[in-house]
Amino acid sequence: MEKDTICALSTPYGVSGIGIIRISGPDTLSVINKIFKPGRKRKLEKIWKTHTVRYGYIVEEKGKVIDEVLVTIMKSPLSYTREDMAEIGCHGGLAAIKAVLSLCIRNGVRLAQPGEFTKRAFLNGRIDLTQAESIVEIINSKTEKSLEVSVKQLTGSLSRKIAVLRNQLINIMALVNYEIDFSEDFENISVSNIAEKIDTVINEIKGILGEGQSGRVLTEGVKIAIVGKPNVGKSSLLNLLVEEDRAIVSDIPGTTRDFVEGTICINGIPFTIVDTAGIRNHAVGIEKIGVERAVKWMEKAEMIIVVLDSSSELDFLDCQILSRAKSKPHIIVLNKWDLNDKNEKYFDEIFMGETIVKMSCLTGEGLKQLHAAIIEKLNNGVCEINNPEFFLSIRQQSCLEKTLNILEEIQTLVKKKTSCDITAEMIRFSIVHLDEISGRNISEETLEEIFSRFCVGK
Ligand SMILES: Nc1nc2c(ncn2[C@@H]2O[C@H](COP(=O)(O)OP(=O)(O)OP(=O)(O)O)[C@@H](O)[C@H]2O)c(=O)[nH]1
Ligand SMILES: [Mg+2]
Structure with a gap:
């Protein structure tokens, strides 16, 4: 067991209804006895019973009341860390929380590191690492x-x-x-x-x-990179998928210079969608860095959506992008379908056997088909989701x-x-x-x- 006694605010830092300060370690009970005075003129029992809650006040050295609180005591070994622990439920104002924490520190308790309570639970044998990571x-x-x-x-x-x-x-x-x-x-x-x-x-x-x-x-989600030439509608697609104007859309090629992320949930599965800079040869300066990042994202992502402008025919660059994407589960979005009136047969023939979605990011046509294609690719390309009992x-x-x-x-x-x-x-x-x-x-x-x-x- 650790010798130090540690404390931290366990609820989010900011103004809230209540704020809970956790203390863990061998000095927990002696510190609580010093800083806590029971309310309603009751006496503090010499020995706290484990898993009991007491109402009262946190009081400074000179007797000044800092806050009205509820204190819960959990004695070793029946606690989160297996050490003696206390949870002080304060009013959630920042001043009260700061004052209680500094009073604890003045009494020899130190501020906890991130995850230190759980680390102690692991080191003291209450949970193993797979549980800690969960x-x-x-x-x-x-x-x-x-x-x-x-x-x-x-x-x-x-x-x-x-x-x-x-x-x-x-x-x-x-x-x-x-x-x-x-x-x-x-x-x-x-x-x-x-x-x-x-x-x-x-x-x-x-x-x-x-x-x-x-x-x-299921826990971390699947990364999908949206790639394609400049101006084909990649940012429009991201915005349509996340249902908000996340990325800037314009008719000037090369609008997106860096990547933009959004998270969506389809059939209960989280997906992180990354919109990337339009890929073109001979890009310079910032745009060149953007293009390099787009290519990196193709390597990092678990799935790729290649966006093509269906109002024009494929060119060499489209083919280069497609051939890079082929090493991963990928979907071809034929965007701007609203503009297309004659190319259907052309695309059907070129992409026979591929997963293609004819869509318009302007009208939203084809979005449902894209959702279905994403789930289908996940199950047949990335991994099958069969109600897993655990994650790795x-x-x-x-x-x-x-x-x-x-x-x-x-x-x-x-x-x-x-x-x-x-x-x-x-x-x-x-x-x-x-x-x-x-x-x-x-x-x-x-x-x-x-x-x-x-x-x-x-
Ligand atoms: N008609 C039509 N226009 C679209 C469609 N999708 C996008 N656009 C337009 O195409 C232009 C480019 O769209 P963006 O979403 O910025 O394209 P992008 O691929 O992100 O472009 P870069 O960031 O420059 O690589 C904009 O003027 C959009 O309004 C569509 O389905 N139909
Ligand atoms: Mg863009």
Whole structure:
């Protein structure tokens, strides 16, 4: 357990109905006893009962009342951090909150770092890292579906899967070690028995990777880049999708110089849409930087919408952009369809087998078809969304992929009947990567990085 006692405002900073200040650590009760005076002339019991709420006042050293409050005490180990904790519910004015916080600091409590309460919950063994990471997602959840999957993760849906994998690997290692005790290579136990067991783990990991990715899509959303030549209507499309005038639209080619983002929700799934600068060769200055960024966005995005002006025929640049987009799930929007009266057959023939949407950002025609195309591409190109029970952050996914790669190598070694010692060592190594997911084995640096994503007070 940590020696420091920490405090922070856990509700948003600003004027609100109430503001909750959290305190956690060994000095929590003694500090509360110093700064809190019960209301209605009641006496403060010598020993606070855990999980009780008291009404009263926060009083400064010289007896000046700072605020009327409710104080809740949660004693170790039955608290968020597993330490002694208090929550002071103040009136939400900034002056009152500042005064209470500085009184705490004068009494030896220090201000908490972002995510420090949750970090303590992790370090004190109340939750593992998959659960800690789900808390950030619960806070950031914008849709019901993302909240659902994050809450499931908090209750341990991913932790349980990882624990099962770990047990399976430990059992395999025991089998291999048993073999080492008797011979140098796989003589006594059947190679096929071990290979089969490793296969089972490999298949389970592949399943978890698939389900975890669809969970991440629900929590983090899917990035879609809108790309195309200047003036084809990319910014008009962004504005139509987000239903507000986010990006500047004009008939001057090269209007959008940097990228503009917006978030939308289709069928409960969040999408981040990025409008980029029109791509053209020989752009100079700021526009050139914009074009470079647009090309980068094509690499970063999980899906691409290529916008074409359907009132004119395709040119070389359109084809260049299309061929770049082909490496990813992509949709072709034939915009300005309101101007088009003769080109339908031309486009149908060129884009046979592609997902095309004929639309007009001016009239809104084709928007529903675009929504449908986005969902269809998500399920058939990015990943299938099947009510996932958990999500994998990029970090967790990479640990799991490392475990998978090692197991695939082990599989080859086992089949070649290579030395048991090497096999056992590699299994141990695969478990090390697995343990990074739950946080059993994790560097201080990675921990810092994870918890810096939290807000102060959580
Ligand atoms: N008729 C018609 N005009 C459109 C349509 N969509 C966009 N426009 C017009 O086309 C012009 C360019 O639109 P923008 O949305 O600024 O195009 P952009 O692709 O973002 O252009 P850059 O930022 O310069 O690359 C504007 O004058 C729009 O009003 C459409 O569906 N039909
Ligand atoms: Mg634009």
